[in-house]
Amino acid sequence: xxxxxxxxxxxxxxxxxxxxxxxxxxxxxxVVLYLxxxxxxxxxxxxxxxxxxxxxxxxxxxxxxxxxxxxxxxxWLAGQTWRSRVGLAMVAFGVWDIFxxxxxxxxxxxxxxxxxxxxxxxxPLPWWGPVLSPVLIALLMILWGTLVTQFERNHPxxxxxxxxxxxxxxxxxxxxxxxxxxxxxxxGQGTDVIRRVLPAEFNWPLFIVAxxxxxxxxxxxxxxxxxxxxxxxxxxxxx
Numbered sequence: 001x002x003x004x005x006x007x008x009x010x011x012x013x014x015x016x017x018x019x020x021x022x023x024x025x026x027x028x029x030x031v032v033l034y035l036x037x038x039x040x041x042x043x044x045x046x047x048x049x050x051x052x053x054x055x056x057x058x059x060x061x062x063x064x065x066x067x068x069x070x071x072x073x074x075x076w077l078a079g080q081t082w083r084s085r086v087g088l089a090m091v092a093f094g095v096w097d098i099f100x101x102x103x104x105x106x107x108x109x110x111x112x113x114x115x116x117x118x119x120x121x122x123x124p125l126p127w128w129g130p131v132l133s134p135v136l137i138a139l140l141m142i143l144w145g146t147l148v149t150q151f152e153r154n155h156p157x158x159x160x161x162x163x164x165x166x167x168x169x170x171x172x173x174x175x176x177x178x179x180x181x182x183x184x185x186x187x188g189q190g191t192d193v194i195r196r197v198l199p200a201e202f203n204w205p206l207f208i209v210a211x212x213x214x215x216x217x218x219x220x221x222x223x224x225x226x227x228x229x230x231x232x233x234x235x236x237x238x239x
Contacts, residue, residue: 007150010084010149010150011150013078013084013088013149014088014091014146014149014150016078017074017075017088017091017092017095018091018095020074021071021092021093021094021095021099022095022096022099024067024070024071024092024096025095025098025099025100025102025103026099026103028067028096028100029100029103029104029107030107032100032104033104033108035056035060036108042110043110043116045116045117049195049196049198057122057195060122061122061123064121064122064123065123067096071092071093072089074088074089074092075087075088075089075090075091076089083149084148087144087145087146087147088149090141090145091142091145091146091149093138094137094138094139094141094142094145095138095142097134097135097138098135098142101131111131113131114130114131114132114135115130115132116130116131117129117130117131117199118130118131118134120133121179125180125183125187125194126180126183126194126197127179127180128179128180128197128199128202129179129202130202133178133179133202133207136211137175137214140214143218144217144218147218147222148221151221161220164216164220168213168216168217170213171210171211171213171214171215171216172210172214174209174210174213175207175210175214177206178202178203178206178207181199181203182198182199183197185197
């Protein structure tokens, strides 16, 4: 396969994954619209939330897990190497997450701003955060996934590059601790109490730390492409 054909194939895979993610985001937004129509609470940040039936809650938990499997599966099917598979899965997740909010805005005018609170996930405990927070993480996912799938390096870093992955996992842990802080605070008080939690503030400083840590793979990718080449070129030209 020549270079032009290879680049075209990679771009085609990327575009196919994006189309899938956008379509899936519409389905996800429609499901949420149906659920919120049942309670007439279109803004999830309600002081007196209507608790859904246990059967619906269980179905939601399974649906969230199935959503993650679907996004991961499309990346696995579209990619050829572990890097391209993971990268395309990250692109799918990021695009899906962003367009989920775009379509909610189209469907019923929410969120009103990027600082509106939303319940992001239910697994393993409810995640709360302003809409802007998952959108920022989604952008990092799309950027990293695009770098590793569309601008592949001749000698990509090994999966076992310990420092970068440890930093990234630490960023995941910090982000999750911010999202689930209020649920963790009442975790020992029973399911009903957890489901009624309404956070009052978001720990932006700690979340920014998480974003910096989560940026480690992107920094690694960029560092491997640009600074090193410039350094080597300067070294060759030096007398």
